[in-house]
Amino acid sequence: MILTSENIxxxxxxxxxxxxxxxxxxARFGIPTLIFFLVVGMLAGSDGPGGIYFNDPKIAQFxxxxxxxxxxxxxxxxxxxxxxxxxxKSGLSxxxxxxLITALSVGLFTSYILGWTLMEGMLLGAIVSSTDAAxxxxxxxxxxxxxxxxxxxxxxxxxxxxxxxxYFLTVSFIFMLTEPEATIVVLIPKFIxxxxxxxxxxxxxxxxxxxxxxxxxxxVAGLYPVLILSLVxxxxxxxxxIGGNGFLAVYISAxxxxxxxxxxxxxxxxxxDGQAWLMQIVMFLALGLLVFPKQIVPLLxxxxxxxxxxxxxxxxxxVFISTSFARDLYFRKKLFLSWVGLRGAVPIVxxxxxxxxxxxxxxxxxxLVFFISVSSVLLQGTTLPLMAKWLRVEVPEKLRRKFPLxxxxxxxxxxxxxxxxxxxxxxxxxxxxxxxxxxxxAASIVMIHRDGKYLSANGETVIEPRDHLLVLADSKATVxxxxxxxxxx
Numbered sequence: 001m002i003l004t005s006e007n008i009x010x011x012x013x014x015x016x017x018x019x020x021x022x023x024x025x026x027a028r029f030g031i032p033t034l035i036f037f038l039v040v041g042m043l044a045g046s047d048g049p050g051g052i053y054f055n056d057p058k059i060a061q062f063x064x065x066x067x068x069x070x071x072x073x074x075x076x077x078x079x080x081x082x083x084x085x086x087x088x089k090s091g092l093s094x095x096x097x098x099x100l101i102t103a104l105s106v107g108l109f110t111s112y113i114l115g116w117t118l119m120e121g122m123l124l125g126a127i128v129s130s131t132d133a134a135x136x137x138x139x140x141x142x143x144x145x146x147x148x149x150x151x152x153x154x155x156x157x158x159x160x161x162x163x164x165x166x167y168f169l170t171v172s173f174i175f176m177l178t179e180p181e182a183t184i185v186v187l188i189p190k191f192i193x194x195x196x197x198x199x200x201x202x203x204x205x206x207x208x209x210x211x212x213x214x215x216x217x218x219x220v221a222g223l224y225p226v227l228i229l230s231l232v233x234x235x236x237x238x239x240x241x242i243g244g245n246g247f248l249a250v251y252i253s254a255x256x257x258x259x260x261x262x263x264x265x266x267x268x269x270x271x272x273d274g275q276a277w278l279m280q281i282v283m284f285l286a287l288g289l290l291v292f293p294k295q296i297v298p299l300l301x302x303x304x305x306x307x308x309x310x311x312x313x314x315x316x317x318x319v320f321i322s323t324s325f326a327r328d329l330y331f332r333k334k335l336f337l338s339w340v341g342l343r344g345a346v347p348i349v350x351x352x353x354x355x356x357x358x359x360x361x362x363x364x365x366x367x368l369v370f371f372i373s374v375s376s377v378l379l380q381g382t383t384l385p386l387m388a389k390w391l392r393v394e395v396p397e398k399l400r401r402k403f404p405l406x407x408x409x410x411x412x413x414x415x416x417x418x419x420x421x422x423x424x425x426x427x428x429x430x431x432x433x434x435x436x437x438x439x440x441x442a443a444s445i446v447m448i449h450r451d452g453k454y455l456s457a458n459g460e461t462v463i464e465p466r467d468h469l470l471v472l473a474d475s476k477a478t479v480x481x482x483x484x485x486x487x488x489x
Contacts, residue, residue: 041288064349067279074276076254130166132344197244206256435459
């Protein structure tokens with residue numbers, strides 16, 4: 001079947017519906033939801049029963065870039081600077097040095113086992129060098145797994161900030177392959193220019209977004225998402241036009257916006273969270289349609305070797321070297337960080353760049369990257385809960401939210417910390433009245449969830465096993481004392 005303007009909406013709506021319905025089984029098997037969207041696209045493609053012929057990498061790349069812009073912007077909006085600044089050094093090191101180490105090690109291994117030139121191997125290594133934590137946290141949330149210390153904000157920050165580095169390496173190695181006379185030296189000022197312009201323009205546009213949204217006073221509230229959309233696309237395209245890194249600019253502008261006060265903040269953040277999911281679905285469907293599974297079969301032995309090397313050697317090497325200075329990341333945490341190095345849709349999008357540049361082995365690179373990304377998600381994604389428990393980095397007390405309160409809104413209004421705690425049966429607080437817990441004066445129990453009901457707490461309220469508490473504190477130091485009062489770590 002050939003895609004036309006008459007049937008594309010019909011087919012698209014059917015594929016979206018089938019993908020969403022199929023994804024409901026992901027929680028049962030622990031498989032990331034987005035894999036189902038990818039599988040649906042493959043089944044609907046040329047080699048599948050759907051028979052939809054789609055072989056236009058230019059359209060797939062355009063869809064991928066637009067989708068990635070949405071995803072990075074939504075991720076930046078949800079990034080809390082108070083948490084991110086505590087892990088900024090480790091996060092930046094993983095997003096730059098870690099990506100570089102991954103690209104170089106995978107590139108060397110690939111060129112050796114495939115007999116490619118060093119630059120061709122490096123190109124594949126650069127494409128698979130960035131991680132995708134979207135699939136990771138969908139599993140962690142579905143399995144109610146909390147992570148100790150700074151692991152969660154570190155993984156979130158890395159996943160949002162390492163794509164620009166991988167993008168730069170990808171286009172750089174393509175440039176080196178298409179311009180044999182060029183040298184690596186010419187790429188250094190280009191890298192500095194891209195990162196500096198991306199950072200500066202991202203910060204400036206973030207501030208500009210806040211100023212414009214709060215002062216434009218639109219008569220129709222529904223136009224605010226459209227306004228932000230125009231500013232986001234302008235940020236990416238203008239930064240890219242003058243030689244900066246557009247993805248980095250979008251992510252930084254979103255962090256600035258998300259950590260500022262602006263009109264309709266709650267509704268706009270929810271809107272862009274939904275749009276990010278839509279873009280991820282569309283991107284995976286398009287990439288699934290683009291791939292030809294029959295062309296993957298001859299590459300399976302090489303794909304398996306590269307995937308295993310990436311998972312068990314390249315990623316751990318990158319993590320342990322790039323975080324060697326981080327005292328708060330002990331050995332087991334670094335092992336877990338190594339295992340969470342999932343490859344998702346971003347490497348597959350980047351794999352379309354060699355196709356458009358007509359690089360030698362471009363088709364093999366695309367299908368190898370596709371296989372590596374899928375195998376990484378399936379192997380590592382399905383075993384994340386087991387690894388978190390085995391490495392003892394999970395926090396049972398911090399489970400999914402149970403309160404019907406808009407917690408983000410409370411935090412914006414009161415500039416406070418909100419903590420959710422599950423009271424285990426062996427907790428030292430069980431059987432004690434609130435007044436006996438020696439809670440810090442700057443903390444108060446807002447609500448208790450018990451046996452399906454929501455209770456207000458006073459000094460005489462006795463804590464019972466399996467209570468779920470919502471505690472309001474004035475600072476992170478107070479939060480630590482709250483955990484100590486309830487015997488939580």
